[in-house]
Amino acid sequence: MARLCEEFTLCGLQAADGVHLRAVNVEPARPGCVLVTREERTVTVYKVSDQKPLGSWTVKQTQKISCPAVYNDQTREYVAVHDHKVLRIWKDEDANLEKAFKATLTADVYRIHTLPKAEPLVLFERGSVRRLDDLLSAPQQELENVLSKDEVIRWSAALLEAGSPLILFVTEKDGVFQLYTQKLNPNDQHEYKLDLGDEMGCPLSFALSLEKECTALMCLYSTGCVYKIQLPSNRDSAEEEWVLPQTLLLKLPGCVDSLISAALLALDETHIAVLGAPQSHQCAVKDSLSIWNTRFQTLQTWKELPEGTSGQLWCYNGKLFIPHGNTLTVIPFTCETSSLAAVLGKLKQPSATVKPLSPVMNWNAMLQDQQTGEPQLAVTINPVESTPSRNLRSRKRQNVSTQSQPSALDLTEIKTGTNEKIDEQLTLLLSNPLETNAQLMIAQIATILVSRCMAQNTFYPQNVLVKLLLTRALSYSLCPDLIAVALDKSDYYLLQLCLQQFPDIPESVLCACLKFFLSTSEADLEKVIVDLGSVASYMELDQSSSKPGQNMEIVENGFSSILVEEESSDAPAEKQAQGSWEFDVKSVCPVGPKKAALLNEILLSSYSDTFLLPPLKDLSAPQVMFFFQYLQYLYMKQCQTVNTVLPGDRIPTVSQVLDWINLLLDAHFMVLVMMSEAHGLLEHFNRFIRSQVRFYSELNKIEGSLQKLHQLQPQNDGLYSIEVIEII
Structure with missing residues (x-):
């Protein structure tokens, strides 16, 4: 059986006229990546798993990529042809395609x-085939004309036959289709005529089927028939005209009218993918993808594509690539080995030694202690031994000092004891080596304590909860109510530890903590304990920068306050005079050290943009402005250093700060536009981005000069020169 998995979008495609898509081509690149040639001018390499572009190159506006780009894994270079004859070769580090290698053929x-x-092999429009290295050594070499006049290539493919590369291409002239095979080592070319019956129609798509011992060519005709053309293994060069017979593989249903545009791909020996044909007699929708079993002529799976397709289909690494609407869609698929028993559901699994199942623990029952009325802590399971598992019972305290094994904990003390008794029991447990199921033990204790805190307002064992967190055995999924209790008790230190230790905090809970921190006043934080971490490291920079005698202008990493003011000379004077949200490099941090440490924990937490944006919209406008003020300060402070990393361990990077700035802008852009006091903030971000663009533009201008200087041959006369490059 075959199965289509959930689709995802790799990239967007621009429509040429609102109906038809521009030409696009997909080729394999380095592992896990594909090379997309689109819009007739652009070549982009994408990492498929991340849907992320790793590099993009564009030819001049007057030029056109006439041959899709490919990746040479031997030399790790990209090869493309524009304007039919101009060959370009470049690597990942080449930023400008105009400076790449060029050869005119x-x-x-x-x-x-x-x-x-x-x-790589280069196939010319007149049928000549050359190795890429042979062309590079002599680009202006004469090429023979294999095809006759008005004969046009419709399809081509390459494969390895007995270790030697083989090129196959199909041509058309006056409705007659010919198949050519070209082998270079040794040089051997053959020509075959395709037997086209009157009832077959016109060939629409060709596909290469690599079987165990031979190679076959499959062809989809306009009548909906898929034929198989077996290539001869022994090719007699003396044969003047060899007509290749065709065998009907599959008759697609619902093709009463002739197909106009369709694509065919061979997935394995028994499965093919068809794009642009109806999957049944009752369905008239042709914009669909279907997978067929050619051995049993059965439909395995299909998927409707309502936004239309361009009749193009590619397959690499178990994924189908289809231009769908204005996007390039990726659909993973799986195909199982076909057999009659599998189709009938009677396939027997191969006999194998059945391994005994390991005991399965009921985690919820053990955490909530619902199995028995006796106080129990955990169950130790040994999947190797066949002896039944035993409950670990607690011993009397007077025997603790003499026991050699780690002590267990009486849950009665956890459920009913005071804070001091619980602290003593937990200290006793943590002082000994923990059991193999220590995470379950600690999670059970934390769950019981949190349940007591929610039921009893006066009960709150803060020290015990801190000790449990410091074991690094808890997570949000093991004790989801712990953060809610900490928020209710306004325990900033416990919240900070949860943000540091829990890798699975939901985005809604993360926003609740952020809202709580932003609404807290500095006076409330004066008497509480908060781990400052390395916050004071960059706040000390503020104090040192405000000392007398330090008037040196900082011009590092592309930032200069003078440059920003120059870029903003066209701004209105009243906006420049706004001091509410205008940033000064020498200004102090807008928040205190404790609040900065808490906000940093939010910035360092893991999240997903999709799930974070909805709860982030619940922040009030003053909270958004206050958070923006701190993010702006932190961003500008980082941009004063070349490494864009402030000293310390738990300090957000410049990328993390930028991500949160983008999230806030996405969530509250309309609010910020309507707020007059936010205009200075948005204007400052705009001016700073313009200054960064100007700086990197100047770097790009001197890049070519530096490369030329690096390529100059050193002189032997012993003379040298020193050149100073000033970035204005």
């Missing part, structure tokens, strides 16, 4: 084919 190129661990 003598004939128009149809396609470049790559093979694993083999040299």
Whole structure:
């Protein structure tokens, strides 16, 4: 059976006229990546798992990529052809395509084919085939014309046959289709005629099927028929005209009218993917993807594509790539080995030694202690031994000093004891080596204590909860109510520990903590305990920068207050005079050290943009402005250093700060636009971005000069020169 998995979007595609998509092509690149040639001018390499572009290159506006780019895994280079004859070769570190290697050929190129661990092959429009290295050594070499006049290539592919590369391409002339095979080592070319019956229609799509011992060509015709063309293994060069017979593999239903645009791909020996054909007689929708079993001629799975397709289909690493609407969609798939028993559901699994199942613990019952009325802490399970598991009972305290094994804890003390008794019992437990199921033990204790805190307002064992957190055995999923209790008790230190220790805090809970920290006044934090961490490290920078005698202007990492003011000379004077949200490099931190440490824990927490944006919109406008003020300060403080990293351990990076700034702008942009006091803040961000763009623009200008200086040959006369490059 075959199955289509959940689809996702790799990238967007621009529509040429609102209906038809521009030409796009997908080729494999380095592991886990694909190379997308689109919009006739752009080449982009994407990491499929992250849907993230790793590099993009564009030719001039007057140029056009006529041959899709490919990746040469032998040299780790990209190869493309623009304007039919101009060959370009570049690497990942090449930023400008105009500065890449260029070679002008003598004939128009149809396609470049790559093979694993083999040299790329270049197929020209007139049928000539050359190795890429041979062309680079002599770009202006004469090329023979294999095809006759008005004969056009419709499809081509490459494969390895007996270790030697083989090029196959299909041509058309006056409705007659020919198949050519070209082998370079040794040089061997053959020509075959495809047997087209009157009832077959016109070929729409070709696909190469690699079977165990032979190679076959599959063809989808406009009548909805899929034929298989077996390539001969022994090719007789003396044969003048060899007509290849075709075998009907599959008749697609619902193709009463002729198909206009469709695509065909061979997934394995028995499964094919068809794009642009109805999957049944009752369904008239042709914009769909279907997978068929050619051995039993059965439909395995299908997927409707309501936004339309361009009739293009690619398959790499178990994923189908389809231009769908204005996006390039990726659909993972799986195909199982086909057999009659599997189709009928009678396939027997191979006999194997059945391993005994390990005992399964009921985690919820053990955490809530619902199995028995006796106080029990945990169950130790040994999956190797067949002896039944035993409950660990607590011993009397007078025997604790003489026991050699780690002591267990009486849950009666946890459920009914005072804070002092619980603290003593926990200290006793943690002083000995913990059991193998220590995480379950600690989670059970924390759950019982939190339940008591929620039921009894006067009960709050803060020291015990801190000790449990410091064991690093808890997580939010093990004790989800702990943060709620800490928020209710206004325990800042416990909240800080939870943010540091829990990797699975939901985004809604994270926003609740952020809202709580922002609404807290500095006076409330004076008497509470908060781990300052390394916050004082960059706040001391403020104090040192305000000392007398330090008037040196900082011009590092592209930031300069003078440059920002120059860029803002066109701003209204009244806006420049606003001091409420205008930033001064020498200003102090807008929050105290304790609140800064708490906000840093929020910035360092893990989150997902999709789930964080909705609860982030619940922040009030004053809270958003206050948080923006701290993010702005932190961002500008980081930009004063070349490394963009402030001293200390738990300090947010510049990327994390920028991500939160973007999140706040996305969640509250309309509110910020409507607030007059926020205009200075938005204007400052705009000016700073313009200054950064100007700085990096100047760097790009001197990049070429530095490369030329690096390529100059050293002179032997012993003379040298010193050049000073000033960034204005």
